[in-house]
Every structure is written in structure tokens, then in C-alpha cells.
Amino acid sequence: MGAAFNMPLTEGFLDLARDSKHNNRYLERYLTPLDVMDRYFPYFEDELGLELVTKDSNFLRLSKMTTTYYKQVRLGSDWPNYNVYQKANTLVHEAVHARQWRSYGRYRFGTWYLRRPRWRWAMEMQGYRESMRWSIINLHGRRASSRRIEAEIKRRADAVTGILVNGYVLGRVSRSDRMTQTKRIMLADGYWQLGQLR
Helix, strand or coil, X not given: CHHHHCECCCHHHHHHHHCCCCCCCCHHHCCCHHHHHHHHHHHHHXXXXXXXXXXXXXXXXXXXXXXXXXXXXEECCCHHHCCHHHHHHHHHHHHHHHHHHHHHCHHHHHHHHHHCHHHHHHHHHHHHHHHHHHHHHHHHHCCCCHHXXXXXXXXXXXXXXXXXXXXXXXXXXXXXXXXXXHHHHHHHHHHHHHHHHC
């Protein structure tokens, strides 16, 4: 029984976490936070057919978090307190989940997300990698130095590692794997993106 609570992140799940098929191929156009805000709301509603709603319950104590559920992006109670950068970052992340829902289907995505923690980790990694990609492009659009972008990559890799180790119900997945692989993939992806910009 102990093994069930210490499941390793095998190559299949690591490859899934690195998969970029749910990235937004137009992301490079969205350089500033306001640009993201201006374009992503119509993108959600017109292209993805999603409704943006405000959460009205404290289900599983998740009322503060913005989440995507099938055809809804449910804005958390903290949304009004976010600055424009945080809002843009959240929208880029949730758009990945919206595309995942469309790709996998309502039943499969919903069931697997709740019942397969290693798969859920990989889905979240795709979202966090995409929001980091936007932040790198955003910094590049401001003509930031490579050193500043590298510092942002490291900061976000640490932040995402902390979230996926402590902030999600992933207790069955090896904690050591989550700490090691999350940071490794985020850093590798971030540096690769920086190389593409240069």
C-alpha cells in the first residue's frame, strides 16, 4: 500500500509534462499584460466557447483559486485583488486547461484529473510552462537582459515547484520526484525558450 502513495514520475508522465501541443501558437503576439487581457477574454469566449464566471461557493476550499471546468473559467474570489500581471499569467495558464478539456473530452479529462495524480501533475506542468513562456516573451518584449530573464526563469521554477509540492492534492506522487522533476523541466523549458528569443 505504501507504494501507492509514492508513485514515481515515469518517462511517460515526464514526456506528457513536456508536451507543448496545448500551447497557444499565437502567444508571441501577446507581449504585455494588458495585451493578454485585451485578447484573452474574447479568445476564451469567441474561439474556445467558454463562459467566464465568478465562483460563488467554497467547494473544497478552492473559492480563491481560478479554475477551468469544461466550458467555464471560474474566476476565484481573489481575482479582483490580482494585479494585471497576475491576471494575465493566470489567463495564459487557464487557457492551456481549456484546450486540454477540448482535446481529451469532458469525461476523460475530469475523471483523470481527479483520479490520476501523476497525470494531473503533467497537465499542470503544461499550464505552468506556458505561463512561463509568456513571461519570458513579455520580458523580451521589454528588451530585458538575458540575466534578468534567467533570474525570472529560476524564480518561476522555484515558485511552481513549491506549488506542485505543497499546493495540490498530489500526495500519492513521489514528493522527491515532484521536487526534482518539476524544477528540472521548468528550468530546461525556460532556458530553451530564452534560446529561441536570442
